[in-house]
Amino acid sequence: MGEAEIRFDELRDAAQSREEPSPFGARLSVSGSSISEKVGAILEAREEIVEQFHRAGGLLLVRGLEDLREAPDLLVRISEIFGPEVENVRQTLTSDRFFHESVPELMVLSNEPPVGHPPPPLPSPSRTPDGALVVSHPQQSNWHTDQSYRRPPPDVTLLFGVVTPPPDQGQTLFADCSAAFEALDADTKTRLCDLDGIHAPRWIGRSPEDVQAGVTPKPLLPHQRPVRQPLVRRHPATHRPALYLCQPQQMDFVEGPIVGLETGPDGAGADLLEQLLRHATQARFVYTHEWAAGDLVIADNRCLLHCATWYAADRYPRLMWRTTVRGAPGEEYAGEAKSWMPRDGEALMAGMEGV
Numbered sequence: 478m479g480e481a482e483i484r485f486d487e488l489r490d491a492a493q494s495r496e497e498p499s500p501f502g503a504r505l506s507v508s509g510s511s512i513s514e515k516v517g518a519i520l521e522a523r524e525e526i527v528e529q530f531h532r533a534g535g536l537l538l539v540r541g542l543e544d545l546r547e548a549p550d551l552l553v554r555i556s557e558i559f560g561p562e563v564e565n566v567r568q569t570l571t572s573d574r575f576f577h578e579s580v581p582e583l584m585v586l587s588n589e590p591p592v593g594h595p596p597p598p599l600p601s602p603s604r605t606p607d608g609a610l611v612v613s614h615p616q617q618s619n620w621h622t623d624q625s626y627r628r629p630p631p632d633v634t635l636l637f638g639v640v641t642p643p644p645d646q647g648q649t650l651f652a653d654c655s656a657a658f659e660a661l662d663a664d665t666k667t668r669l670c671d672l673d674g675i676h677a678p679r680w681i682g683r684s685p686e687d688v689q690a691g692v693t694p695k696p697l698l699p700h701q702r703p704v705r706q707p708l709v710r711r712h713p714a715t716h717r718p719a720l721y722l723c724q725p726q727q728m729d730f731v732e733g734p735i736v737g738l739e740t741g742p743d744g745a746g747a748d749l750l751e752q753l754l755r756h757a758t759q760a761r762f763v764y765t766h767e768w769a770a771g772d773l774v775i776a777d778n779r780c781l782l783h784c785a786t787w788y789a790a791d792r793y794p795r796l797m798w799r800t801t802v803r804g805a806p807g808e809e810y811a812g813e814a815k816s817w818m819p820r821d822g823e824a825l826m827a828g829m830e831g832v
């Protein structure tokens with residue numbers, strides 16, 4: 478039995494056929510003759526891994542962990558490296574069809590029953606004139622950061638590919654919102670740092686489509702209210718500022734989407750959100766992950782957007798496990814209780830965002 482070892486490399490973006498490595502992201506290789514040996518090596522190198530994760534802008538890929546499917550609790554052990562609390566999915570506004578049967582920290586994402594989570598639509602056209610995948614908003618319409626309608630929001634998401642569709646479909650895209658912020662002009666940066674977005678789950682009737690259709694927003698208890706989040710967040714570990722925003726369906730178009738700007742789908746707030754989403758999801762800021770079974774992708778929600786892409790769900794099964802880690806959201810959230818937890822006698826909402 479050989480000694481397990483870890484190694485870090487640059488992350489290459491096969492889907493974009495780029496010659497150069499991705500400007501953000503790192504690949505962690507782990508040798509070892511069994512899954513317990515590999516996970517043991519990961520846990521032993523936890524400090525170095527977290528340091529590399531931050532240095533790489535909050536994106537880390539580990540391949541070759543197929544045998545994790547037989548030991549889902551080990552995914553929770555790996556998740557614990559990335560923050561103080563691996564969340565219990567039952568307490569994160571997630572409907573129960575996404576719960577794993579035995580591990581409360583795992584969310585199950587699948588097109589198959591009982592989950593039945595469909596992929597996003599195929600953009601039209603789906604390829605650029607050069608043949609590359611179309612990645613930018615609004616053609617790719619699913620860009621978000623996980624559960625930003627909770628305050629403090631989750632810090633890190635771990636996604637593990639149990640069963641993945643064939644290549645060229647069902648990718649996950651990641652956008653580097655630190656680099657996107659840095660690329661803005663100085664006046665825009667100053668202006669954005671004073672603004673807050675208002676985030677809301679899509680099931681409470683405050684999306685642009687709901688507002689346009691004249692839907693009456695649901696009456697909400699205090700813990701069900703949309704939440705304000707800074708439009709620019711400073712990462713607690715790296716101190717780099719990053720844009721923090723979401724697809725319109727995860728923002729509030731009744732009172733927002735931007736505090737202090739004209740509300741509604743045709744207002745100045747909507748215009749700014751649209752402009753920033755287009756900016757942050759340009760191909761130059763995006764890494765495209767082509768999944769293989771056994772891949773683990775670790776992504777920092779504090780400084781990245783991500784987006785699932787279409788796959789032929791009528792022909793291929795897709796099964797992913799997800800965990801979220803919370804507890805280090807940055808000083809703007811210091812001392813805050815969980816905004817979404819019900820007070821005495823109130824019920825926890827259930828729902829699901831685009832994952």
Ligand SMILES: [Fe+2]
Nearest residue numbers: 622623831832
């Ligand atoms: Fe997601």
